[in-house]
Amino acid sequence: MDTTAFSGLQRSFQESIKTAQKVLIGIGEEFNERFEKIGRFPKLASALNEVDANPALAWTVPFLEKLYLEQAGDDSRTEAYRRLYELVKDKDYFIITTCIDGHIQRAGFDSERIVAPCGSYELLQCRAGCCGKLYPAQDFMRPVRQAVMDGAGLACLVQPVCPECGAPLVFNNIVSAESYDEAGYRPQWEQYTRWLQLTLNRELCIAELGVGMGLPNMIRWPFEKIAFYNQKSSFFRVNGSIWQMTEELKNKGISIGMDAVDFLRGCR
Ligand SMILES: [Zn+2]
Numbered sequence: 001m002d003t004t005a006f007s008g009l010q011r012s013f014q015e016s017i018k019t020a021q022k023v024l025i026g027i028g029e030e031f032n033e034r035f036e037k038i039g040r041f042p043k044l045a046s047a048l049n050e051v052d053a054n055p056a057l058a059w060t061v062p063f064l065e066k067l068y069l070e071q072a073g074d075d076s077r078t079e080a081y082r083r084l085y086e087l088v089k090d091k092d093y094f095i096i097t098t099c100i101d102g103h104i105q106r107a108g109f110d111s112e113r114i115v116a117p118c119g120s121y122e123l124l125q126c127r128a129g130c131c132g133k134l135y136p137a138q139d140f141m142r143p144v145r146q147a148v149m150d151g152a153g154l155a156c157l158v159q160p161v162c163p164e165c166g167a168p169l170v171f172n173n174i175v176s177a178e179s180y181d182e183a184g185y186r187p188q189w190e191q192y193t194r195w196l197q198l199t200l201n202r203e204l205c206i207a208e209l210g211v212g213m214g215l216p217n218m219i220r221w222p223f224e225k226i227a228f229y230n231q232k233s234s235f236f237r238v239n240g241s242i243w244q245m246t247e248e249l250k251n252k253g254i255s256i257g258m259d260a261v262d263f264l265r266g267c268r
Contacts, residue, residue: 020205023093026219030210033101080264081107115188119173126162129179204233210260
């Protein structure tokens, strides 16, 4: 890819953040962890082989994913998040992300300024959704970590269950939990909507970064609406595959047809 063609856009993106009073950031699919580098972690890879050989251990897979997330890092995505952090750290910003991998938390952002409506690997919930209680996942990770790292094997692990009804506990995110309990992100969602109200009539820079059409009513459509109604806003849509702008925002929005991770890494 001829990245020099994008350097002007990267400059105007950074300039727009610099001059804005508020910065609204949406992070989407292009930032999702793809669990591709499992080969780098031989102990995790052999634990997954154990699951393949014994389907009764399938419940451990999300716990192994969490282990992976704790260890995998420092790649292009992390670098992109760090660049973004450098751009906004002194601004009044808010981030909404559909990612559940938690990588963004490592870059230095204020967690009070992030909402992750699709959940995370930080909390567990009852699979049956009986009681609406959430449990810190960390409490259950120690035995899993030990079984994998010591090579003791997964068969010795006991699946955590809901103290109320005995159903298995699953991660509180849209991938792991069939009846996903939204209580996990509610408080941050309220913060987010309060913050949004304060952007009315302010110079707002809207950055939609790598957001696809998977869950358009979470970021893509609301951002278009905000950009349309806020006369003082600027709107950047960065996406490697679907960067097109709607008719209403044609004269206002800036479409950038580049993978958002690569785009941010080029901002300096
Ligand atoms: Zn329960």
